[in-house]
Amino acid sequence: MKYNVWKLNILLFSILVGFAISLQAKNVKGEYLYVPLKVIHDYKVAIESERKEMENLQKMILEKKKQMEEYKKIKQEGGVIKEAMQKELEEQKLIGGFVDVEGPGIILVVNDGTRELYEGEDPNNVLVHDIDVLNLVNDLKVAGAEAISINGQRLLATSEMSCAGYTIRINNQVFAQPFVIKAIGDPKTLEAALNAPGTYARFLKEIVGLYIEVNTVLNIKIPKYSEEIDFQYLKPAEEGV
Known part of the structure; x- marks a missing residue:
């Protein structure tokens, strides 16, 4: 009698475990199946936007570092930073159409x-x-x-x-x-x-x-x-x- 009860307990436990696994698999499958394409597109756009912003920031940092190095070089060589900034201003005026x-x-x-x-x-x-x-x-x-x-x-x-x-x-x-x-x-x-x-x-x-x-x-x-x-x-x- 005890043997039969033990077998029955194992059977019930197996059924419960199988049912739980099937529910989990169904939930996981549903999560991937019903993600709207618009959501995926929005994520891609957001990631691309962040990537471009990072590239622009890196480019800006490199330009500023280059500018600082130029100013540092001018100072080491005994030049005046004001003259370098004036030259840069004249270049911007040339590009902008004000000369x-x-x-x-x-x-x-x-x-x-x-x-x-x-x-x-x-x-x-x-x-x-x-x-x-x-x-x-x-x-x-x-x-x-x-x-x-x-x-x-x-x-x-x-x-x-x-x-x-x-x-x-x-x-x-x-x-x-x-x-x-x-x-x-x-x-x-x-x-x-x-x-x-x-x-x-x-x-x-x-x-x-x-x-x-x-x-x-x-x-x-x-x-x-x-x-x-x-x-x-x-x-x-x-x-x-």
């Missing part, structure tokens, strides 16, 4: 078309618009232009262009045609960006009928940005935020 520059490049002249209009055609079709000038400037930027001006106005990343009747407003200054665009860069590359088949300049000249003239120049001068910049919302970001 006069010169170099090889192109001069592009854009003017209204003089062709006869088709019957019923809108006269605005043969006028230069702000979008035309903007597209030409973008083509020059893509071709590697390092400095650009329009009718003597230096273009920055914040420069705006808008039509105002028969004129175009650039950097809060109003100009009428012809529009003289100067760009410093590799003359051949800049010229090809305007004269090659399929370019926007060729479209304006051959299809629309505007006056387009492109000349390469060995040395042209482009003035610095002369307007005031007043940032109302922009401010330096706090580190670590």
Whole structure:
């Protein structure tokens, strides 16, 4: 009798253990089976964002270390750190467009078309618009232009262009045609960006009928940005935020 009770206890215990294992396996399987793809994607995005931030921080640290080493070297050699900082400031002003520059490049002249209009055609079709000038400037930027001006106005990343009747407003200054665009860069590359088949300049000249003239120049001068910049919302970001 005791032997049978013992066997019964073992059987019940085995059943309970098997049931517990099956429940655990089911829970584990369900955990992996029902994780939404969006959650996985969000985790990947978060990890990638953290990785890029770490890379940027490491790059910033290396740049600061390099700068500190340069300052230390200047001090050891008896130089003045103020002069090094002044040189760095001048370089930033050059990159930002706040000094006069010169170099090889192109001069592009854009003017209204003089062709006869088709019957019923809108006269605005043969006028230069702000979008035309903007597209030409973008083509020059893509071709590697390092400095650009329009009718003597230096273009920055914040420069705006808008039509105002028969004129175009650039950097809060109003100009009428012809529009003289100067760009410093590799003359051949800049010229090809305007004269090659399929370019926007060729479209304006051959299809629309505007006056387009492109000349390469060995040395042209482009003035610095002369307007005031007043940032109302922009401010330096706090580190670590």
